[in-house]
Amino acid sequence: MNGIEAVVYEREPSRGARGQGGMLDIHSGQRALREAGLTDQFHAIARSEGQDMRLLTPDGTLLLQEDTPDDAPLARPEADRADLRDLLLDSIPERAVRWGRAFTSAENGLLRFADGGSATYDLLVGADGANSRVRAQRTDARPAHIGSAEDWIATSGSPFNDPAAARARLIDLFAGRDARFTAPIAACDDTIVPRPITTLPVGLTWPTTPGVTLIGDAAHLMPPVGEGANMALLDGALFGLAPAGHPNDLPAAVEEYEREMFERTSAAARMSADIRELLMSPDAAQKMLAFFQPDGI
């Protein structure tokens, strides 16, 4: 939109190559959709019922129920990942995305891909997610595993290649909980994809340099409590807007973008770490109830 030519090199072979996973709670990130003139399209895919909330203790006692009226503003609806990705892909020229291009390295203005191909660049923006390969250009920081044992997926004995058996095993792991917690697992008719939860250090920064920057999980991987995709959307929008204030000076735009991004995403990562700790505590439901009270915690 600001007249800067951009190309997305994407590892996946095509738009439909992989199931995109579940839903995203989209709130602050809606600014990106507004800046791109995509608000109406977003409202068409937004799931307003995702704004309702129930808070239950493990035995099923209802602590909090919030039902949002049908005409409530779409402040934080859920959106299917695949719908959101299609919406964004449909808004840019087809030629802007090069599918099947897995980035391997960058040096002296030259990108290299796993298929042996290469391309030149002026500014490399690493948007390659949690296990980013571009990240190493800016920092030595690596994602660290949080939660149960790091090798749990391999050693738990859960048959993830057999969806029905994997579902049964997952339901076993929630033994003693109210049936409302396990019903969504039983109702799933798709494959089960186990994902280790990893995070980057809270408040990670690096010295700004012209030529390479990072957005999204590549820059600030945080616990999944509803902020990561919103921050990624905001990164993209604010990075896209920065050059307007610095015409013909991309290094200055990168510096402005990173200054704001470091501050905003550090706060989101700190809050996400606090909520994750709260969710892992034995009396999580009561603590969440206190969190949602008007004066919060």
Ligand SMILES: Cc1cc2nc3c(=O)[nH]c(=O)nc-3n(C[C@H](O)[C@H](O)[C@H](O)COP(=O)(O)OP(=O)(O)OC[C@H]3O[C@@H](n4cnc5c(N)ncnc54)[C@H](O)[C@@H]3O)c2cc1C
């Ligand atoms: C269970 C769970 C629930 C979540 N719920 C929410 C939520 O409700 N709200 C929220 O805001 N966030 C949520 N998140 C976080 C959110 O999913 C991420 O923060 C978000 O997807 C990050 O977007 P991204 O574009 O930076 O990375 P990704 O979505 O990981 O996209 C990275 C892209 O780069 C491509 N790629 C990777 N490596 C290469 C390579 N070498 N070469 C070329 N391409 C490459 C990948 O194929 C992919 O298309 C959740 C996360 C999890 C795990």
